[in-house]
Amino acid sequence: MLKSILVTRNLKILVFALVFLLGIFLRLWKYPFYPFAGHAEEYLFVWSGLSLIEQRVPISWNDLPVYEEEHVHWRGTAPNPAGGDGLGVRLLKPWLDEPPLYSLMVGGMAKLYNLPNFTVISPYVIRIPSLIFSFMTMAFVFLLAQKYFGYWLGILSLLVYGTLPTIVFGSRLAVPENMIMMLMVASLWLILGYLETKKKWKRNLAIFLAIMAGFAKPTGFLLVPFIVFWLWQDKRWKEGIITAILGTLLFFIPFFAYGFYFDRELFLKVFFYQAQRPAGWSGLAFLVTNPGFSIEVFLDGFIVLGFFSLFWLALKKKTKGEEIILFSFIFSLLMVIFSGGKHDQLAWYRYPIYPFMAIATALLVKEIFLQPTFFATAIFVPLALANIDLLESPFRGVKFFLESRFYRFLFAIFLIPSVFQFFSKKKVWLKLAKLVIVLAFVAGIFFNVWVIKSQFNLLCDNTICPLPQKIDILKPAIFK
Numbered sequence: 001m002l003k004s005i006l007v008t009r010n011l012k013i014l015v016f017a018l019v020f021l022l023g024i025f026l027r028l029w030k031y032p033f034y035p036f037a038g039h040a041e042e043y044l045f046v047w048s049g050l051s052l053i054e055q056r057v058p059i060s061w062n063d064l065p066v067y068e069e070e071h072v073h074w075r076g077t078a079p080n081p082a083g084g085d086g087l088g089v090r091l092l093k094p095w096l097d098e099p100p101l102y103s104l105m106v107g108g109m110a111k112l113y114n115l116p117n118f119t120v121i122s123p124y125v126i127r128i129p130s131l132i133f134s135f136m137t138m139a140f141v142f143l144l145a146q147k148y149f150g151y152w153l154g155i156l157s158l159l160v161y162g163t164l165p166t167i168v169f170g171s172r173l174a175v176p177e178n179m180i181m182m183l184m185v186a187s188l189w190l191i192l193g194y195l196e197t198k199k200k201w202k203r204n205l206a207i208f209l210a211i212m213a214g215f216a217k218p219t220g221f222l223l224v225p226f227i228v229f230w231l232w233q234d235k236r237w238k239e240g241i242i243t244a245i246l247g248t249l250l251f252f253i254p255f256f257a258y259g260f261y262f263d264r265e266l267f268l269k270v271f272f273y274q275a276q277r278p279a280g281w282s283g284l285a286f287l288v289t290n291p292g293f294s295i296e297v298f299l300d301g302f303i304v305l306g307f308f309s310l311f312w313l314a315l316k317k318k319t320k321g322e323e324i325i326l327f328s329f330i331f332s333l334l335m336v337i338f339s340g341g342k343h344d345q346l347a348w349y350r351y352p353i354y355p356f357m358a359i360a361t362a363l364l365v366k367e368i369f370l371q372p373t374f375f376a377t378a379i380f381v382p383l384a385l386a387n388i389d390l391l392e393s394p395f396r397g398v399k400f401f402l403e404s405r406f407y408r409f410l411f412a413i414f415l416i417p418s419v420f421q422f423f424s425k426k427k428v429w430l431k432l433a434k435l436v437i438v439l440a441f442v443a444g445i446f447f448n449v450w451v452i453k454s455q456f457n458l459l460c461d462n463t464i465c466p467l468p469q470k471i472d473i474l475k476p477a478i479f480k
Contacts, residue, residue, distance in 0.1 A: 012151055016142065019155055023138050023162025026452045027131055031172045032123040032468035034456040035294055038080065039123075040087055041348070042106075042174040046126045048095050049107020050117040057262060058103065059118075060095035066269040067092050080120040082469040087120060094262035096270050099255055101215035102176035105129045114477035122469040123174070130178040134171035137178075137355055138162055140185040145359045147192075148321025153362055160365075161358035163448040165387065165455070166300040170293035170351055176216040177351040183213040184223055185355045188328060191230045203231075207243055214251040218274075219339040219349070221251050226331055278344075283337035292347040301386025302444065306357035308379065309364035322363065329356035365441055372433035377418040380437065381411070384444035390451045391458065414440065 044060050051059035059073050073093035077086040106126045115121050141161045146154030161167060171178055190206035193199070210227050213220030224247035231240035259267030288307055292298040310333075313326045332352040340349030368376045417432035459465060 015155060016158070019158050019162060020138060020142070022449075023158065023168075024135055026163060026168050026449065027134055027171055029453060030456050031127055031131065033465075034459075035169055035173055037082065037123050037466045037468040038084065038087060038120050039173060039294070040089075041346075042123070042126055043078070043087065043089075043121070044095075044097070045103045045174060045176065046106040046110050046121050047091075047118055048098070049100070049103035049105065050110050050115075050121075051093075051095075051107075052100060052104060053107050053111050054117060057093060058095045058100065059091055059093045060097075060103075061087075061089035062092055062095060062097055063090065064097070064270065064273060066266070066273045071266065074118070078118050078120060080466075080469075081116075082120065082122070082467050084120075084466045091118065094266070096259050096262060096267045097274070098176070098217055099215040100258065101212065102129075102179055102217065105179075106174050112476045113471060113473075115471075120469070122471045123172075124468055124471040124473055126174040127172050128473070130171060130174050133178045133182040137171075137182040137185055140182070140189055141355045141358055144185060144189055144325075144355075145362065147189075148319075148324065149359075149363065153366060156362040156365065157359040159445060160302070160361050161355060163445050163452070164300060164302050164354075164358070165390065165448055165451045166291065166293045166298055166303050167354045167358070168452050169298075169455070170348065170354075173294065173348060175348040175351075176220070177348040179216045180213045180220040180223070181352045181355060183209045183216075183220070184226065184328075184332065184352050187213075187223055187227060188230075188324075191227050192324065195230065195234050195236075203239070207247060211247055211250050214255070218255070219335060221247075222335050222339070224248065224251070226328075229327075229331070277339070278342040279338065280342040283340070283342045284333070286343050287333075287336060287340075287350065290345060292345060294347055295345050297345070298347075299386070299390070301383040302361065302448065303357070304386070305364070305380070305383040306354075306361045308383070309357065309360035312364055312367070313360050325356055325359050325363070329353065329360055332356060365437075369434055369437045369441075372418055372421070372430070372437050374415070374418040374422045377415060377433060377436060381414050381440045384440040385447065387444065387447045387451050391447070391454060 040061070044062075048058040048060040051057060071092050071094070073091040075090050077088050080086045106129055109125050109128055110117070110121050113122075113125050115125060138158060138161060142154045142158040144154075145157035149157075187206040187209040190202045190209070194202035194206065206227055207224075210223035211221075213223045224244065227247070228240045228244045231237075231243060256267070259271070290297055291300055291303045310326075310329055313322055313329070316322075318326060335352060336349050340346065365380075368380050414436050417429050417436055420426075421429035421433050456465070
């Protein structure tokens with residue numbers, strides 16, 4: 001019996017390691033190349049952080065009208081050491097759009113490799129912090145799902161989170177939402193652990209991480225009310241009130257002190273201007289109908305499936321674990337439509353949704369497998385297989401497998417078992433319908449991996465794409 005337990009445990013460790021390593025591999029595969037090098041949003045933070053380190057004042061670009069001519073440090077084209085196009089920018093001094101924490105992280109990475117500021121600094125370097133945060137988020141996704149739904153659902157959640165192209169590509173960008181996403185899942189894990197074990201260090205660390213999220217970007221401060229909710233949900237009213245007051249003071253006092261130190265009047269102008277970002281009822285509709293990881297629409301079928309999982313969770317009778325995932329999913333969604341702009345295609349605001357979406361998607365896949373009705377199959381199969389269309393190249397005319405006649409024939413074949421099951425309750429049709437769900441899911445994961453592996457080559461084989469400056473990340477400046 002002991003031998004059987006050890007074999008089972010070792011098998012579980014092996015399966016976890018393989019799925020986790022797959023997620024790491026996909027994130028690292030050509031990570032400096034795609035999203036394309038020279039993504040302007042990334043340089044908001046690295047330039048600010050590097051100038052803070054080197055000049056003791058934040059300097060970066062922006063087009064906000066509250067910055068006047070006296071704040072312009074330089075206008076021109078930031079050169080690209082890789083030899084491609086530079087970035088036409090207006091550098092501002094002081095740049096007070098964001099708190100300094102994430103900027104110092106990516107700026108510190110650039111300083112470690114002694115890279116010159118106000119250039120198109122290599123994504124080989126500046127994307128490293130986001131990648132590390134993404135690895136940590138993968139671990140917390142597994143731990144959270146395993147805690148409430150068991151080991152295999154944890155693996156399924158990790159597989160979904162680790163292989164979705166939208167999530168993988170987004171996890172590479174040097175933007176603070178990747179840090180906020182990790183801190184949100186980690187703080188949730190900790191506060192739920194505190195409510196079960198009453199170990200105060202877990203509560204205190206959860207509150208600390210929530211406050212740190214605000215110093216990455218002001219929207220991260222919303223993790224404080226997120227923690228407060230869980231305390232109040234457990235009827236810990238006093239702790240919740242203290243957390244709300246303490247978290248608010250520990251964020252806003254240092255944040256305003258930072259801005260006031262450099263330019264009080266400018267900081268207040270920027271703060272109130274940012275507070276007027278457009279918001280409206282159509283924000284949720286825009287988010288659902290304009291999927292992406294950057295500033296362009298990216299039609300990832302699994303993300304659409306993820307929104308279906310939200311509606312399914314909201315309507316079904318829920319276990320405790322499902323209620324936790326549902327609330328976290330909705331809270332992160334509200335963070336986006338509350339703070340991300342009504343119709344802004346700035347998809348990094350959405351990143352904190354994805355860990356909970358991945359778990360909800362895994363739960364939905366399990367439910368569909370257990371009850372593969374015709375209606376569920378007719379929706380699930382096209383979404384699970386949708387990402388094969390991302391393997392079509394507009395430049396080479398490449399189409400994999402999907403001539404229209406073949407597509408229609410294959411879709412009909414996939415639906416046949418669930419159709420017969422609809423009219424007949426024979427177990428053979430149920431088994432075949434379940435097999436279809438498994439095949440569609442496995443094929444969908446395979447196509448996800450293929451998309452991630454092929455995306456840069458598909459887009460850039462017959463056209464000129466920006467290339468990153470080659471940096472040996474194993475040799476920082478201190479070793480040279």
